[in-house]
Amino acid sequence: MQYRLFCSILCSGLTLAAGPGLSHEFWIEPEKYQEVLGNTVVARLRNGQGFKGAEQPYLDHRIARFEVRQGAAAAPYQGRMGDMPAFTAELAQDGLAVLIHQTRPQTLTYDTWEAFQAFIDHKGFGDIRKQHQARGLPEAGFGEQYTRYAKSLVAVGNGSGSDTATGLETEIVALANPYTDDLSQGLPVRVLYQGKPRPNAQVEIFAKAPDGSVTISTRLTDAEGETAVPVMQGHQYLLDAVVLRPAPEGKDYVWESLWAALTFAVPAE
Known part of the structure; x- marks a missing residue:
């Protein structure tokens, strides 16, 4: 009974904390981005802002896909409830490991247009308000469904x-x-949506220095x-990188957002 109560309170708190209306990111954060072959790879799920966030537990009812790819x-990956x-x-194999985590969709309600506009502006979606009005939608009390697609690169051995x-619906x-x-010219990345390159997409970059300070910048993808x-x-x-699209007809929410995230580190030497 106590466990059920704990999960109920915890899950309720996660729903509030995870709402993307405040532009909260969700990511995988390895304890070590480079691990010795044979050692245990440990990674946390985090939700927050500015590359700083609360740790999230393993909750199987929130997970649509969780796996590790090498080659x-x-x-x-199967964890235990609450881990x-x-x-x-x-991971018994040398090489680059790609950790993949896809959440199940969740929904939130915007009580004011201003809250939704802040999200639109932050993620560079342009004039969404005209689209919203053209669909005859209210400017308050409307819903959004959001799904997270997180990846992390870990060097094993x-x-x-x-x-x-x-194969994620959107990914970096x-x-x-x-x-x-050689990263002297930067790390090249490609943003995909439904398996195809996504041009003119805003990529938000959070860079965390060894002292823990974070700088934030954005870049746009090419054609x-x-x-x-x-x-x-x-x-x-x-x-x-975030996709925003109209929800299918007949849903109790009117917009869908798909959040792609990628974490990695650059060795000190």
């Missing part, structure tokens, strides 16, 4: 290998390996859905 091999950290596993498209794919490749992310040695990075 061509993919394995689903914090949410991911703990030994030699860290060799490459990131690839994983690293076109170079941050642990083994091929690509951009180069400037990086510095010894820094951790969170990249974020």
